[in-house]
Structure formats: structure tokens, C-alpha cells
Amino acid sequence: MVEIRKFFRKKKLVKALRSLGVLRFRISHSSLAVYSLLLLILLITFLIRILPMRWGTYLSEFDPYYQYRVTEHVVENGFFGSGSWLNWHDYQSWWPFGREIARNTFPGLPFTAASSYLVLNALGLPITLLELVVIFPAIMAVLTCLVMYFLGKDFGGKEIGLFSTLFLALNSSYIGRTSWGFFDDETIGIFGLLLSIFFFIRSIETKRSLRDSLIYGVAAGLSLGYLFASWGAASYPMGMIVVFAFVLVLLRRYSSRLLISYSTTFGVALFIAANVPRLSAGNMRILTEGSTFAVLGVFLLLCACEVVSYIKTTKKKMIFVLVFLAFCVISLLVLSWLGVINPLKNKFIYVLNPATRPEFAQSVQEHRPAAWGSFYYDLGVGAFFVPVGLFFAVRNPTNRNIFLIVFGLTSIYFAGSMIRLTLILAPAVALLWALGLVQLLKPFITIMKEIPAITRRKTRFATHVGKEFSGAILIVMFLLLTFTFILPSPRIFTQAYTPTTIAAASVPFRAENTVRDWVDTLAWMRENLPPNAVVASWWDYGYWITIWGNRTSLADNGTWNQTQIKKIGRMMMSNETEALKILEELNRGAKRLGFNYNVSHVLVFTTFSTSGADANFGDEGKWRWMARIPGLDDNSFGNQSLGVDWVDLNEDGRRQNDEFIFNVKGQSTILYKMMAYAKRDQIPTLSLDFDVNTFERYFGKTYFSKGEAIQNQVYARVCIYEVKYV
Numbered sequence: 034m035v036e037i038r039k040f041f042r043k044k045k046l047v048k049a050l051r052s053l054g055v056l057r058f059r060i061s062h063s064s065l066a067v068y069s070l071l072l073l074i075l076l077i078t079f080l081i082r083i084l085p086m087r088w089g090t091y092l093s094e095f096d097p098y099y100q101y102r103v104t105e106h107v108v109e110n111g112f113f114g115s116g117s118w119l120n121w122h123d124y125q126s127w128w129p130f131g132r133e134i135a136r137n138t139f140p141g142l143p144f145t146a147a148s149s150y151l152v153l154n155a156l157g158l159p160i161t162l163l164e165l166v167v168i169f170p171a172i173m174a175v176l177t178c179l180v181m182y183f184l185g186k187d188f189g190g191k192e193i194g195l196f197s198t199l200f201l202a203l204n205s206s207y208i209g210r211t212s213w214g215f216f217d218d219e220t221i222g223i224f225g226l227l228l229s230i231f232f233f234i235r236s237i238e239t240k241r242s243l244r245d246s247l248i249y250g251v252a253a254g255l256s257l258g259y260l261f262a263s264w265g266a267a268s269y270p271m272g273m274i275v276v277f278a279f280v281l282v283l284l285r286r287y288s289s290r291l292l293i294s295y296s297t298t299f300g301v302a303l304f305i306a307a308n309v310p311r312l313s314a315g316n317m318r319i320l321t322e323g324s325t326f327a328v329l330g331v332f333l334l335l336c337a338c339e340v341v342s343y344i345k346t347t348k349k350k351m352i353f354v355l356v357f358l359a360f361c362v363i364s365l366l367v368l369s370w371l372g373v374i375n376p377l378k379n380k381f382i383y384v385l386n387p388a389t390r391p392e393f394a395q396s397v398q399e400h401r402p403a404a405w406g407s408f409y410y411d412l413g414v415g416a417f418f419v420p421v422g423l424f425f426a427v428r429n430p431t432n433r434n435i436f437l438i439v440f441g442l443t444s445i446y447f448a449g450s451m452i453r454l455t456l457i458l459a460p461a462v463a464l465l466w467a468l469g470l471v472q473l474l475k476p477f478i479t480i481m482k483e484i485p486a487i488t489r490r491k492t493r494f495a496t497h498v499g500k501e502f503s504g505a506i507l508i509v510m511f512l513l514l515t516f517t518f519i520l521p522s523p524r525i526f527t528q529a530y531t532p533t534t535i536a537a538a539s540v541p542f543r544a545e546n547t548v549r550d551w552v553d554t555l556a557w558m559r560e561n562l563p564p565n566a567v568v569a570s571w572w573d574y575g576y577w578i579t580i581w582g583n584r585t586s587l588a589d590n591g592t593w594n595q596t597q598i599k600k601i602g603r604m605m606m607s608n609e610t611e612a613l614k615i616l617e618e619l620n621r622g623a624k625r626l627g628f629n630y631n632v633s634h635v636l637v638f639t640t641f642s643t644s645g646a647d648a649n650f651g652d653e654g655k656w657r658w659m660a661r662i663p664g665l666d667d668n669s670f671g672n673q674s675l676g677v678d679w680v681d682l683n684e685d686g687r688r689q690n691d692e693f694i695f696n697v698k699g700q701s702t703i704l705y706k707m708m709a710y711a712k713r714d715q716i717p718t719l720s721l722d723f724d725v726n727t728f729e730r731y732f733g734k735t736y737f738s739k740g741e742a743i744q745n746q747v748y749a750r751v752c753i754y755e756v757k758y759v
Contacts, residue, residue, distance in 0.1 A: 067191050067195065070195055071179075071182055071194075071195060071198065074178065074195070074198050074199050074202055075175050075178055075179060075198075075202075077202060077203075078171075078174050078175050078178050078202040079171050079172070079174070079175050081202075081203075081208065081529045082170065082171035082174055082208060082211055082212045082213060082529065083168065083171050083212075083213050084212075084213065084529050084530045085212060085213040085214065085529075085530070085531060085532055085533055085536075086213050087532075088532035088533060088536040088537070088546070088547050089533075089536055089547050090163060090164060090167050090214075091167070091214055091533045091535050091536045091552075092163075092166070092167060092214045092215075092216055092533065092535070093212065093213070093214035093215045093216075093533035093534050093535075094215060094217070094533075094534050095534070095573065095574075095575075095576045095577065095590045096217045096218075096576065096590055097166070097214065097215055097216035097217050098576040098577060098579075098580040098581060099576050099580065099589070099590070099591070100142055100143060100146075100166070100216050100217055100218075101162075101163070101166050101216060101580065102579070102580045103118060103134065103138055103143040104142075104143040104146045104147050104150075104162065104166060105162060106118055106121060106134075106143075107143050107144065107147040108147045108150060108151065108162060112144060112147070118134050118135055118138070118140070118143070119135045119310070120135075121133075121134040121135070122134070124585070125579050125584075125585045125586070126575060126579045126585070126586050126588075126589050126591075127586075127587070127588060127589065127591075127593075127594055127597065128567050128585045128586065128587055128623065128628075128632075129619070129622060129623035129626050129628050130594070130597075130626070132591065132593070135310040135311070136310055136311060137311060137591060137593060138311060139218060139262060139263050139264060139265070139309070139311055140262055140263075140309065140310075141218070141221060141225075141259060141260075141262040141263025141264070142216070142217070142218055142220065142221055142263055144262075145221060145263075146162075146165065146166055146169055146216070149165065149169070150162050150165050153165065166216040167213060167214045167216065168213070169216055169220065170210075170211040170212060170213070170214070170215045170216060170217075170220040171211065171212070171213060173211060173220045173221055173224055174202070174207070174211035174220070176224055177201070177211075177223050177224040177227060178198045178201055178202050179198075180224065180227045180228055180231060181194075181197055181198045181201050181227055181460060181463065182194040182195065182197070182198040183231060184197070184227055184230065184231045184234075184464070185197035185198065185463075185464060185467055187231070187234065187235070187433065188433050188434075188437065188464060188468065189467075189468055189471060190471075192467075192471045193464070193467045193468055193471050194467075195467075196463075196466070196467035196470055196471060197460075197463040197464050197466070197467035198463075200415060200462070200463035200466050200467060201459060201460055201463040204411075204412075204459040204462070204463065205411055206411055206455040206456050206458070206459050207223065207456060207459040207460075208529050210223075210456050211223075212529060212531075213533065214533045218263055218264040218265070219264065219456055221259075221263050221264070222260065222263060222264035222266060222267075222456075223456065223457075223459070223460060225256055225257070225259050225260035225263060225264065225267075226260060226266075226269075226270050226457070226460070227460055228256040229253050229256035229257040229260060229270055229298075229302075230270065230436070230440075232249045232250075232252040232253035232256055233249070233250070233253035233257075233274060233294065233298055234432070234433055234436060235249045236249035236250040236252075236253055236290075236293075236294035236297070236298070237288070237290050237291050237294045237432060238290070238432075239288055239290050243290075243293070246290055246293060246294055247293070247297060249294070250293065250294045250297030250298050250301075251297060251301055253294070253297075253298040253301075253302075254297060254298045254299065254300065254301025254302045254305075255301055255302075255305075257270060257271065257298060257299075257301075257302035258301055258302040258303075258304070258305025258306060259305070261302060261305055261306035261309060261312060261319075262305060262306070262309045266454075266457065267306075268324050269443075269447070269457060271299075271302070271324065271328065272324060272327070272443075273439055273440060273443055274295070274298070274299075275327050275328055275331050276439055276443070277435065277436050277439050278291060278295055278331050278335065279331050279334070280435060280439060281432065281435065282331075282334060282335070282338060284430075284435070286432065286435075287335065287338045287339075287342075289339060289342075291335060292335040292336065292338075292339055295331070295332060295335055296332060296335075299328050299332070303319070303320065303325065303328070306319045307319055307320055318375060321373055321374060321375045322374075322375050322376075323374055323375065323376060326365075326368075326374055330361065333357075333361065337353070337354070337357045340353065341353060341354070408448070408449075408455075411455060412462055415462055415466045416462075418465065418466040418469040418470055419441065419445075419462055419465045419466065419469070420469075421465075421469030421470075421472075421473065422437075422441070422464070422465030422466060422467075422468040422469035422472075423438060423441055423442075423465060423469075424469070425468055425469060425472045426438050426441075426465070426468060437461075437464055437465065437468070440461045440464070441461045441462075441464075441465050444457050444458040444461040444462075445458060445461075530543070531543055532544065532547070532548075535551050535552060535577065535581075536548065536552070538550040538551050538740065538743070538749035538751075539551060539638065539650065539651070539749065540640060540648075540650045540743055540747060540749050541650065542743050542744055542747070544743050544744060548740055548743055548749060549738075549740050550738035550739075550740040550749045550750065550751050551577065551738070551749075551751055553738055553739075553740070554582075554736065554738045554751040554753070555577055555578070555581040555582040557736055558578070558582035558583075558584055558736075558753070559581070559582050559583045559584070561736075562582075562584055562633075562634065563633075564584075565585075565630045565633075566584050566585065566633045566634060567584075567585045567586075567587065567630065567631065567632045567633050567634070568582075568584055568585065568586055568587070568632075568633070568634045568635070568636050568753070569586075569587045569601060569604065569616065569632050569634070569635045569636070569756075570586065570587070570588075570601075570635065570636035570637070570638075571588075571601065571602075571605065571637075571638075571652060571655060571659060572588040572589060572590060572592055572598050572601070573590065573655070574586075574636060574638065575587075575588050575589025575590055575591075576589050576590050578636065587601055587619070587632065588601055595662075598662060599662055599663040599664075600615055600618075600619065600663075601659075602658070602659035602660065602662045602663045602665075603615060603663040603665070604616065604703070605637075605652075605656070605659045605702065605703060605704040606656070606659055606660050606663070606665055606670070606702050606704060607702060607703065608701045608702065608703065609703060609727065609728060609730070609731040609732070610731075612703045612731075613731060613756070613758065613759070616631070616632045616756060616758075617631075617758070619632055620632060631756070631758065632756060633755065633756055634735060634753050634754060634755055634756060635703070635707070635732065635753070635754045635756060636751065636752065636753050636754075637651075637652050637704060637707045637708060637711070637751075637752050637754075638651040638652050638749070638750070638751050638752070639651040639652055639653055639707075639708040639711055639712070639750050639752065640653065640654075640747055640748065640749050640750070641653075641712055641715075641747070641748055641750075642746060642747055642748075643716075643742055643745070643746060643747075643748070644716075645712055645716050645719050648747045650747070650749070651708075651749070651750075652704060652708065653708055656670075656702075656704055659704065669698060670695060670696065670698055670699035670702070671694050671695040671696045671698075671699040672694050672696065700722055700723055701723070703728075703731075703732065705723075706723055706728050706732075707732065707752060707754060708752075709721055709722075709723070710725075710728070710734070710752075711737055711750045711752045712750075714734070714737055715737075715748055715750060730757065730759065731756070731757050731759065732754040732755065732756060732757065733754060733755045733757055734752075734754060734755075735753045735754055735755045736752070736753040737750060737751075737752050737753075738750055738751040738752075
């Protein structure tokens with residue numbers, strides 16, 4: 034009896050275990066391989082972007098410091114209310130006028146990061162806000178690459194999804210904008226861009242139910258609205274969708290689903306945009322801009338196409354079209370005459386027509402037009418696959434491929450117009466590259482999979498691409514990808530494994546350890562300068578002074594007050610007495626606004642070799658813009674000559690300096706004297722070619738950084754002088 038009971042118990046146990054098999058997660062081998070590869074790509078995406086953590090937990094470049102400050106304010110004061118960012122007028126920057134934060138800030142990034150921090154804090158995770166915002170770009174890059182997989186999969190299957198994800202993950206421009214510490218709008222900008230494209234393309238598919246199309250249309254509108262609240266480049270996907278819809282009408286591919294998706298997407302997106310303070314400016318300005326009227330114009334065109342589809346006779350169709358065109362032209366002329374339509378903002382005009390870009394915009398390196406050779410340097414062999422991808426897209430003109438053509442051509446134009454917009458080019462290239470590569474390899478992969486047929490007779494003159502040739506083609510493609518991403522990797526690895534700007538003292542070197550000149554200077558400023566100190570410097574360093582140094586600055590990287598920047602440039606390029614007149618003019622303006630303290634210090638940043646030659650990474654390389662922006666003749670300050678000194682930019686080669694020889698006028702400027710004074714302080718054997726006593730009557734040494742020479746070649750000196758009002 035005991036043995037029988039044991040038998041039945043064992044039988045029940047086996048049966049119970051087998052029943053659990055119903056709950057087992059079933060997955061095919063191919064799906065397992067795809068998801069494993071996707072997981073590996075996402076892991077690489079994250080790891081390659083956190084390589085700069087070796088040099089410390091610092092934010093990169095300049096704008097991320099401002100974003101961090103706004104995020105910190107949101108965390109401490111809430112999202113809305115009397116003390117929130119909506120009512121924050123910051124007097125610590127652009128002294129004495131200050132800046133109204135809500136009118137000059139996109140809330141998307143600070144709100145996203147602040148919400149994430151509050152959730153993590155509620156869950157009890159031990160992470161500081163600074164640590165979160167430093168790693169935040171890498172996390173967003175992973176999420177963006179995940180969206181890219183599903184977008185690429187919709188364009189042509191899992192293969193295109195995987196390849197496009199890999200190409201975006203390893204794109205050097207995208208790495209630079211999502212690496213460790215680069216906490217700026219672009220981190221969520223490309224995410225919102227791809228998400229809005231993904232949802233909109235799905236919403237116009239006629240095979241889906243109307244309910245699903247509406248859901249996808251609303252999702253596309255929310256994604257585009259999130260982009261409007263986060264990034265100034267949101268006008269690009271808006272314009273791209275407008276052009277895409279217009280092209281579909283021209284190609285006679287109009288459908289009622291397009292009208293429904295278009296109206297739903299822009300209805301939701303523009304409603305959100307109208308409530309963003311920076312875009313609406315209190316008067317719904319975004320709704321009266323020329324770009325928004327373009328949206329309205331194409332919407333009316335789609336409505337006209339819908340009406341025409343119900344008109345039976347050709348004559349009535351012609352009459353309706355003529356009346357519609359007349360109505361549109363007259364309405365446009367009347368609205369323009371009444372001044373209802375606002376022109377495009379200058380930054381968009383500069384992108385559309387780079388020839389109109391002023392000196393001020395040209396002083397920013399990332400705002401200059403891109404050289405076509407830089408595309409190959411940035412994309413590698415992918416630059417050759419872009420036309421291949423365009424060819425296959427044109428050959429199969431589905432709605433998705435037409436959108437891809439519009440995406441690719443417009444992003445190439447804008448990237449050529451402005452270096453910064455190579456970031457927008459990155460996802461377009463990833464998709465076109467993946468499409469071209471997969472379409473080229475597909476026939477050879479098919480041949481490799483074929484089972485050779487055994488025939489009794491062979492045709493003498495039959496041509497056949499054998500497995501050997503197909504294998505060779507696959508090997509060549511593999512080698513091309515290897516040489517782009519692995520072997521030389523001059524762009525990708527350098528872009529990823531580079532210290533943040535402040536950790537490298539704003540010098541393009543990959544030092545072994547953190548270069549502490551800027552870090553120590555800002556810490557000294559925060560701890561030793563009086564709370565009401567006002568620091569004058571070139572606008573590049575404004576965010577660092579305000580956020581990291583916690584002291585008031587005259588100008589910062591927002592560059593919205595060009596008049597003040599011109600005054601600073603003129604002050605730097607003047608002698609002592611003229612410079613003090615400009616500072617006193619600023620002080621009088623401050624007193625009229627109720628401030629009873631003056632500009633107290635001047636900060637300059639200079640870099641020079643161990644022999645004293647200019648390295649041109651600091652203000653000695655920026656002074657031309659300090660002269661040009663106020664309207665001065667930069668050539669009147671000296672002559673250009675080839676320097677005899679050199680510095681190593683990296684282990685691969687040397688860079689010879691173009692040394693500028695200042696004349697008497699150039700040597701009389703306070704910028705020259707402050708930089709030369711700092712050189713002599715570091716290298717006592719150098720002589721000064723100006724009256725030191727006169728200089729010290731007006732400006733006194735307050736603090737000079739004392740870091741070691743970077744790679745034993747270049748000093749990076751941050752120098753603070755006290756202003757002595759005579």
C-alpha cells in the first residue's frame with residue numbers, strides 16, 4: 034500500500050510539473066537571436082557613452098550646466114506655483130538685467146529629469162541629482178536606439194531594425210550629444226523626433242482600423258508636442274511632415290486616413306506648443322509663425338482633396354480647384370498685409386540660407402556650415418551607402434520610403450548648412466545605410482542559403498553567381514563595417530573616450546587625469562569671492578561662472594543680449610582707461626535698476642606652451658570675435674605669422690600653431706595684457722612689453738590657476754583680476 038501511494042504521489046507531481054509547461058515563455062530561435070543582438074547593441078550604446086566617467090562626475094560643454102540649474106530649481110521649488118520656474122527672474126546672469134527663465138527655457142528636459150529624480154528618490158535609490166543628470170544622456174540614448182529598432186523594423190524588417198540601431202548607436206555625432214555629462218535638449222530631442230515619426234507613419238496606414246489610426250495620431254501629436262516643449266529644432270519634424278503630406282498629394286497618393294492623421298497630429302502638437310512659454314511668449318506667437326501657416330496651408334489642401342474626391346464631374350472639380358487657389362492666395366496676401374503672419378526666427382533663416390548668417394553666429398563653431406569632407410570623416414563608409422539607400426527607396430515608392438527620402442534629403446541639406454545639425458542627419462543616415470546594406474546583401478545571403486541542385490547535365494554557357502562569390506561579397510561588407518567601427522575608429526572612439534570639457538580644462542587633450550584649472554578656479558570663486566561679486570568674461574564661460582562658481586556674470590552661453598556681448602568684446606579689446614569707461618557705463622545702468630554694487634572682476638582664459646607660445650585654445654584664439662562682433666577691424670590689432678611652436682593634439686600627430694603677432698594697438702588691449710601677465714606669472718623668464726605699473730593701477734591679480742602642464746606641453750590658465758576703479 035505504501036508503494037502504491039508513493040506511485041500516485043509521484044504521478045501527480047509529474048502531472049503538475051507538466052501542466053506548468055503551459056506557462057512557459059515560447060520564443061523561436063530567430064526571435065531569440067534578434068532580441069539577443071538588440072540587447073547587445075543597447076548594452077554597447079550605454080557602455081560607450083559612459084567612458085568619460087574615468088575623469089569624474091562632471092557635466093560636459095556649457096549648456097548642460099544651465100539645464101542642470103533649472104532642473105535643480107524645479108526639484109526644489111516644484112513644477113508650478115509662485116516659486117516655480119514660471120516666475121523665476123534670474124539676476125545672477127546677464128547682470129544687471131537678468132533673465133526671465135520661463136521665456137528663455139524649454140521645460141521638457143528639466144521636467145523629465147526632475148520627474149525621474151523624484152521617482153527614484155521616492156523608491157529610495159541613493160542617487161544625487163548631479164549623478165542622475167550626468168548619466169541621463171546615456172540612458173536616453175538607449176531608449177532612442179530602442180525606438181530606432183522598431184522604426185527600422187517598420188521600414189523593412191528586423192534586419193533593417195538591427196542595422197539602423199547599430200549605426201545610430203555608433204554614430205559619432207550622436208555619441209557626442211548623448212555621452213556622459215552632455216545633459217542638453219538633444220538628449221531627448223532625437224528620442225522625440227523618432228517617436229513622432231514612428232507613430233505618424235503608423236497612423237497613416239490604411240490597413241489599420243480607424244480607431245488604431247486615431248490612437249497613433251494622438252501619440253504622434255503628443256510626441257511632437259513633447260519635442261516642441263523640449264527642443265528648438267522641433268520645427269524640423271513639423272516641416273518634414275508638412276513636406277511629406279504635400280508630396281503625397283502631388284504623387285496622387287492622398288487618402289482620407291492622411292487627412293485624419295495629419296489633423297490629429299498637428300492639433301495635439303500645436304495645442305501643447307501654444308502653452309510652452311518660450312514659444313507662445315504670452316501671445317500664442319507660435320500659432321502665427323510662417324511655419325505654422327504652412328501647416329495650415331497643407332491642411333486646407335488635404336481638405337480640398339477630400340472634397341474633390343466626392344465631386345463627380347471634371348468641370349466642377351476644375352471650378353472648385355480654381356476657387357480654392359484664389360481663396361488661398363487672397364487670404365495669404367491679406368494676412369501678410371495685416372501683419373498677422375510672423376516671419377521665421379533668425380536661427381531658422383540662417384539654416385535655410387547660410388549666406389545670411391551674421392558674424393555673431395559664425396563665431397560659434399557648431400553654427401558654421403559643414404565641409405562635405407567632414408561627412409565622410411563623421412560617417413565613414415556609411416556616406417557611400419546613403420545614395421544606395423535612396424536608390425532602393427525611390428525604386429520602391431511606398432509611403433514609408435517616400436518619407437525616408439524626404440527625411441534623408443532634408444537632413445543632408447541642413448547638416449551641410451550647420452555643423453550642429455549633423456545630429457539630425459544621424460538617424461536618417463542610419464535608416465538609409467541599413468536599407469542600402471540589407472538590399473545589397475539580400476541576394477547573396479539567399480544564394481548562400483540555397484541547397485545546390487544536382488543535375489545530370491550542365492549548361493555550357495550558363496552564368497551563375499556561386500556561393501564563393503557571394504561569400505566574398507559578404508566578407509567585403511563585413512570588412513568595410515570593421516574598418517569603419519573597429520580598426521581605425523578615429524572618430525568614434527575619440528568622440529566617446531574623451532573627458533568632459535571642464536575636466537579637460539576646455540583643451541582638446543585626453544589627459545591621464547582630470548585637469549583641474551577650471552574646476553579649482555570655480556571652486557575658489559564660489560568660496561572666496563563676495564556674494565555680490567560680478568564677473569566680466571567672454572560669454573563662453575558665463576554658465577560655468579553662474580552655476581559652478583555661484584557668482585553673477587555679465588553674459589552667458591544663452592547669447593540672447595547681443596548688445597551686452599558687444600560691450601564685453603569692445604571692453605576686452607580696449608586699453609585700461611577705455612575698458613573702465615565701458616564697465617562704469619554698465620555700473621550706471623545697474624544703479625538705475627536699483628543695484629548698488631559694480632562689476633568687480635574680469636576673468637580671462639589663456640593657453641600657452643611651456644615655451645610661452647600661444648596654443649590658441651583660450652581667449653588668444655577667440656579675440657578676433659571679440660573684435661568683429663562689436664564692429665572693430667580685427668586686422669588692425671596685429672599680423673598673422675606661422676609660429677615655431679607646436680603642440681600634440683593626440684598621440685597620432687602634431688599641430689602647428691598659427692601664432693598672431695600683436696602690434697602696438699593689440700598690445701595696448703587689456704585682453705593681451707591680462708594673458709601676457711599670466712604667462713609671465715607662470716614663466717618668469719618671459720618679458721612684458723607694456724607698462725606693468727599702469728596696468729596694475731586698474732587691474733590687480735586676484736587668482737591664477739596653477740595646474741600642471743597638460744601632457745607636459747600646454748598650460749591652461751584661468752585668471753581672475755580685480756577691477757580697481759580710479
